[in-house]
Amino acid sequence: MKKLSLAAVFFIFLSACAANRAVVKSDYNFSAVKVISVGNFTADAAYPSSGNAVKNSVMKYLLAMGYTVVANNKTKADAVVSGSVTTYLPNKKYLVRMPDYEKINNHHGQTVIYGGADIMEVGGSNVYDLGTAFGLGEDNRVIASNATVGISAYMTDAETGEVVWSDSYTYEGLDLSSALDGAVKYILKTIPKVSIQQEGSK
Known part of the structure; x- marks a missing residue:
């Protein structure tokens, strides 16, 4: 002890739950994104394993959202999701x-x-x-x-490298597992399914 x-x-x-509005490229065709490669998530300096923990959780929830997920850049993908761990308590x-x-x-x-x-x-x-x-x-x-996990993430087009989506979120849970799941689930839900222009024309 x-x-x-x-x-x-x-x-x-006290690190309360805090949400930042996601920023997206309005004319990007998100409906064409079917295969996502999950890149590196830079770890919190005090917890070297936190980057891999977040990456694994991101892969799990992208699969649950219906995407085809690949874990390396050698497999052809439509987009790449990467980021960093901003808080890991x-x-x-x-x-x-x-x-x-x-x-x-x-x-x-x-x-x-x-x-x-x-x-x-x-x-x-x-x-x-x-x-x-x-x-x-x-x-x-x-x-x-409580446990607290903060994540900053962004999506790039796999062909052009252009950043098309970015968001960050901090979530507090009773334990590390619930805080991690809460942060990842929230942040990934802000990835559009179609372009903002398409959504606005409906």
Whole structure:
């Protein structure tokens, strides 16, 4: 377990779900995109495996959306989806030994734990008080944080290399799996099925 010093206030930054409107090339024929190659997703520096985790999830959900998905650039594709992991915070739990435990609240966008003792890390962003630690007495509290995953992605035309779609999204879940799935599912749903011009003419 990792011991974190707590003098007066312990801050855990709250990363709320945030959506940016997708940007697309309005005259691009998205209805012609049947085969998508999934390129690299640059990992969060603190979690080297996060890029592959996001890439695998992107492939899974593109398949579920009905696309033919290829995992390398040697196979002919209509478009390529790539991107980066902007946030990757696993859910955690903390054992808080605080005889003078006061409260947990949100203050100016930050979750603040007031007290004067140490925190033992046993396992995010949003933080919850789960109550007393079983068998350790009333002065020991268990604090849990949500997981947060942020993704920035873009689609390029496989032939011209032109960027035709771009979006980013950050999602918070109870655990890393749900946060990852939520971020990927949302961001991929913003890929148009037809061109914006075609949609507007209906």
